[in-house]
Amino acid sequence: MTGAMNQAGGQPKLQIAKIVEGDIMSLRFIGTIDEDFDGKQMAETVKGTLILDLGQVRRISSFGIREWVDFIGAASEKCKAIYFVECSPKVMDQFNMVANFAGKGRVLSFYAPYRCDYCDDDRVRLVQVEDSWDDIQNMHLPDYPCESCGNPEYFDEDPQSFFNHLINQPKVEPDPAVANFLATKLNYTVSDAARRLRIEKHIGRATYIKLAGDLDADFPKNKIVEGLEGDVVFDVGSLGRIDDAGATVWANAMQEIAQTASRVMVRHATPGFIERLTTPEALAGKVEVLDLYMPFACSHCGTTAAQLVDVAEHFDVLKFATPPEMTCSDCGAKTDCVASEEFMAQVAGLPKPDLSSDLKKFFDEAEEIVNRPPVAAAQGPQAGLPSLGGGAAPMVAPARTMGLAALIAVVVSLVVVLGVGLMVWKYVQMKKTKLYDEAGTVVKQKAAKLPGWMKKAKTKSVWRDGGVLTVVGYSHSARDSEQARQLAVEDALESIVQEIADGVQNEDWKQAVMAQYKDVRSDSIERLKTAMTAKDADAVRKARKKVWEARRRVAKAFRATAYEVPKEGDDFWQKLKTSDGIRWRYWVIIQVDEKKIEGYRQHYTKLYKTQGVIVANYFPGLAWAYPTATAGAVVLKVDAGSPWRVPGLERGNLIVECRRQQIGSGKVFVESIDETTRLFKDSGGRVECKTLYGSVVRPVGYEIARKTQPRVHNGGRTYPHHRPATTFTGNVWDDPTK
Amino acid sequence: MVPTRILLLERNKLHLRKLTRVLTCTGVEVIPMEDKSELSLHLDDQPAVLCADAVDLSSVVAILDARQDIRAVVWTASQDRAVLERALDHPRLSHILGRASPDVPPREWEILWTVRRMITGERPSLASLLHWGYTGFKETVRTPRDRDLCVEGVVRFCERLNTPGRVREMLGEFAHELLMNAMYDAPVDAAGQPKYAHDRKAQIELSDDEAAVIRCASDGTKILISVVDRFGRLPRDKVFSGMLRGLDGGIMDKSYGGAGLGMVYVYKASVVSIFDVEPGKRTEVTGIYELDLNQRIFRTLPRSVHVFIG
Incomplete structure (x- = not known):
């Protein structure tokens, strides 16, 4: 400091x-x-x-x-x-x-x-x-x-x-890396997306697996354990927060890997990892920690830095729970270890690793590979184009002593340059109207044989069988496998929401709710299909963004408003090599009992009534039409005699706020209005709510007339939130004008 | 030229009636008008104070251009730069009264206090800006350590009034800013050369003749902070141009040795700011903050600015 x-x-x-x-x-x-x-x-x-x-x-x-x-x-x-x-x-x-x-x-x-x-x-x-x-x-x-x-x-x-x-x-x-630094080293709150676990794998002399993000119940144990053998090393330096479920599933994974792998090693262990994942269960009698980060403070320049400590090199001091002597990387002064006693005690119990130099060399190379940016990004848009330099060079020198051979050489060079120029021009034209093509070649997939449900999903994505609704969600090809999986799940959830809506019989509900988003949804999906058919990359990008963002909102709203969200089932993935680099595509199956679908339907179409206004709970499908709202009460009907008719409350309005209180459901709306009416019945006052149309907020309300004389409060009452009076000690100044 | 009449132009009939009543209390004749076309009927050779809504700013400016013996007061419900720009150009337009919306008239106490002062030429005490019964403190500041202690004093004073933390810190910053100007910008030597402006980090010690004075007080509805220096070197145009720079996105002006953002702080931290300059003798800058405002309203509330020279 x-x-x-x-x-x-x-x-x-x-x-x-x-x-x-x-x-x-x-x-x-x-x-x-x-x-x-x-x-x-x-x-x-x-x-x-x-x-x-x-x-x-x-x-x-x-x-x-x-x-x-x-x-x-x-x-x-x-x-x-x-x-x-x-x-x-x-x-x-x-x-x-x-x-x-x-x-x-x-x-x-x-x-x-x-x-x-x-x-x-x-x-x-x-x-x-x-x-x-x-x-x-x-x-x-x-x-x-x-x-x-x-x-x-x-x-x-x-x-x-x-x-x-x-x-x-x-x-x-x-x-x-920054997100993890923030979450783990500084204990900052980091957004959910930035904390999602990412896995990079490189196979060579050994299997090198780098983990970045939070370790929680979503840790894909089966995916990681599957087929691991020989020497395996986990790079955990970018691992974020580790919760109880994450620690359990990690320990289970290590137990399983210990059965099949020759050696299991851990590199770049963080203090959080050491404290939570070096228990006997998690070490599984086989896991060796090669190096770990320890915090050192420099009193000279005020820097606190985590330094990487090689366990084998410092084993003789570490085994006595004593930190090694390290110097400040900024100023070179001697530093003090500021690790906790618990941390040092855990370190003292670690086994001494024994690493050959060729394995160490492989680890360093593998680390560089997994940390490298994606291929397409690294090469940039010019990748694959012939270099202009090679064709242009011969033009410069020979002009003054030009013989026949030289003349031929120049002509050839000109042809080369023109040819290259033509290629560049074609490339630029292609960039201008880049064709949409993401089919690519499958370089790897989850299993050689497609699962049965995938074969069925080739022809339809929703089907019913024996009282069970089956939905298969799929993703477009994404750069990141986790992202692709998430997209597939969101697609499946959105389809379920649509299935719920399709079965509703209440005409008022259909008019008030479904009518609001049905066209937006079908138009957006149609536009995406058209763009894909036309293979127009820009149009696909725009249309896809709109569709997938809406699906994401619908899935989010469904998760927020349903009493229970359907569980994901099996999945299937493909790794593709496309003109834009490596991509991932995912399919996820979700199966829900039809009775449960009916339960959702009843939840979302349940009607609530007050003051001649009938409302229903917010329905997740509305997220297609309302980019900002994921909760509220939808007006289905306003009776002729209702006081809300005059200020203009109408069918389809989404009520999001009343008396500065957020309206999460139809029930909350009714309770809020009833309470306000009770409060104002004698003294009078204004009942006001906010409704949404798209992203436009509109206040709507009416006055309740005063029935009795207002009560007069005499002084002397102390309100609970008032703080005690204070006495000033300041001196009152003299009159500055005198 | 002492004004002998008040020309009052306000299109809102209710506001006009109220302002006429308030301004009558200044003791001079008030001529109320609803329409700017009536102005020409009342422009004779007598010096006057012209009070008008900023919607009629172009008419006010035209009259100021034509008549040297008329001074103006305008009120505005918007925080845009037009009025400040006009004030920068017209030395006799030095009083801008902010109001929350076009539906409310300017503050009664403020317009009465301003116009009365323009007519009489008197400088009323700071107490006149507060209700009777106020309390506060006054300190003389000579060194950076005095300054920091006084700033903490202002923060503690606000704390006792239960002001929100953000308001306390904002007023602490405001006091610090005024004191920095009074301590480092204002002092000059016998040749009129700035003594300390070149180095704001210097540990200076001001003599009795140079020392700044800070006052901080409240009547429970307003907090007032005022800082006085004994040099009177604040030019009128620096006030308005500094505020305009703030509205333009806080472009710094390092030519005077500081950041050139002092006026921005004054503008942002007070609902009413008063600059009182006796050239070569004394500069007093006063900021008033209304305690009943929440920050959401305060941010958008049009500010009042008054500059008195001489």
């Missing part, structure tokens, strides 16, 4: 904590950024990927801004990427107010200010930009129930000003 600078009352005004691991550096700013902060000097110490934690920045003076802009400007030149995490509202103000305050940095998360008027209290809520992308783009953060009183607390900022910087920022998905 660097104690910065000038002080009042003994406390440093600004403290900066630095943590470094490999190429990633994190700086946490705590306190006030003002004239005492030396931006240029600080910028000299940064490198690689820079993470700036600005959650505890209290104040920034105008001269502090000047220093900060110097810092971020220089850091933007030196660092390959800059991420801002947990930005305080103060920092968000500066992003919006000051040009170049962010440099080339991108905001990953921020604290949004919230307020509960009833409690007279202000709070902040951490918002992940990636998770709340739609809310940010719509400049609307939802209300939440106050933890103290249950009344709604609301986003206490002007959205136009607060999101001004963010809506102009491109969508950021941090590198998995």
Whole structure:
């Protein structure tokens, strides 16, 4: 921790904590950024990927801004990427107010200010930009129930000003290594997508498996264990959080691998891994930890860095639960190990590994291969084109002493150049109207034989058999196998939602709910089919984005509103080699009892009535038409005598909020309105709700007339949330004009 | 030229009636008008204060261009730059009154306080900006350590009033900003050369003649922070151009040794800011924050700015 600078009352005004691991550096700013902060000097110490934690920045003076802009400007030149995490509202103000305050940095998360008027209290809520992308783009953060009183607390900022910087920022998905660094080394909250487990495998002299992301119940044990033999090494350096279910399934996997593999090794073990996954069960009598990360602090330069410790090399000290002596990678000074006693005790129990030099060499090579970016991205769009240099070179020299042979050579060269030029021109034309083609060649698939359900799925994706509904979801070819699987699951869930809707008999419901999204859905799917038939790559991309985003929303809404989500069954995958590089395609089967489908149907079509308004629960299919809502109450009917008819509440309206309270279902709507009516029946007041149409919010409400004289409160009542009175000790000044 | 009349132009009949009543309390004749076409009927050779809604800004500017003995006060319900730009160009348009929406008139106390002061030329005490019964403190600041202690004092003062944390920190920043200007920008030597502006990090110690004075007070509905220096070197155009720079996205101006964002801070942190400059003698900058506002409303609330020179 660097104690910065000038002080009042003994406390440093600004403290900066630095943590470094490999190429990633994190700086946490705590306190006030003002004239005492030396931006240029600080910028000299940064490198690689820079993470700036600005959650505890209290104040920034105008001269502090000047220093900060110097810092971020220089850091933007030196660092390959800059991420801002947990930005305080103060920092968000500066992003919006000051040009170049962010440099080339991108905001990953921020604290949004919230307020509960009833409690007279202000709070902040951490918002992940990636998770709340739609809310940010719509400049609307939802209300939440106050933890103290249950009344709604609301986003206490002007959205136009607060999101001004963010809506102009491109969508950021941090590198998995950064996400894991944030989650594991710094214990930050990271978005779900960034934490999903990714697996890279390289087979050679041994099997090298790199894991990145969180280890939880979704760990694909069977997929990993299947066919493992010989020497196996797991690179766990980018492993994120490990929960109980993840630890159990990992231990089971190790038990199974220990039966078939000759050796099982672990590289780059993190403190979290050591603490949770070096139990006797998880080591399975066979797992050897080759090296591990240990935290070391340098009191000289204030850096805390995780350093890789070779277990075999330092075994003689580690076995006594003693850390080895290490020096600071920044300044070379001696460091102190800051690992916990529990961690050291676990390390002391590890067996001594014995690694041959050729195996070590293979591991280093394999690590480089699995960390390499995808083939297509690395080669870039010019890959495969002949080099212009080879054809152009002969043109330069021989002009002055040109004989016949030289002349022929020049003519040949010209032909070559023209030929190459023509190829380039054709390539450019092709790029302009790039044809859609993702069929590719299957280079690998889950099993040589297709499972029975896959054969059936070739002709239809939904069928019924013996009171069971079977749905097969499929993905388009995706770069990432996990992403492909997720797309397939979402497709299957969306199909189930559609099956639920198709069986509804209530005509009012069909008119109010299905009619709203039916055309959007069929048009979107039709457009995608047309684009694929036309093989127009751009059109496919656009249409597919629309369809898959809608399916994702529908699946999300289904998960959020159904009392139980159908479980996924078997899956099948193919690895493809396409003109755009390696792609994955997935199929997932989900089977649901027809009785359960009927149960869902009853849940979504159950009617609730109050004040002549009939509503039903939000239906997930509506997510096709409503990009921002995943809950609410849908109006099916408004009776002629209803007080809601005059303000214009209509069939099909989606009610999302009443009296600043979020409406999650038809039942909540009825309860909210009934309670309001009770409250206002004597004193009178306005009953107001918000309805959505697409992404347009419309308030709708009416006045309840006052029936009695308003009650008069005499003074002296103390409200529970009022704080005790305070006495000022300040001196009252003299009149400055005298 | 002391104004002897108030020309009041307001299209909203209810607001016009109310403002007429309030301005009558200044003690001079008030001529209310609903339509700008009536203005020409009342423009004689007597100096006057022209009070108008910013929707009629072009008419106000035209009159200021034509008549040197008229000074203007305008009120606005929007936070756009048009009024500030006009104020930058017209030295006799130095008073902008912000209001929450076109449906409400400007604050009564503010318009009365402003126009009364324009007419009488008196500088009322700071207490006149608060309800009777207020409390507060006053400190003299000579060193950076004094400054930091005073800033913490302001934050603690706000804390006792149960203001939200963000408001406390914002007002702490505001006090720090004003003190930095008074301590580093304002002091000049006998030749009129800035003494400390070149190095904001320097550990200076101001003499009694140079020391800045900060006052902070509240009547429970407003918080007032004021900083005085003894040099009177704040030019009028720096006030408006600095605020405009803030609205333009916070472009820095390093030419004076700082970041050139001081006025942005004043503009952002106060609903009413008052700049009182006696050239060569004294500069007083006062910011007022209304305690009943939540941040969502405060952000979009049009600001009031007053500049008094002389």
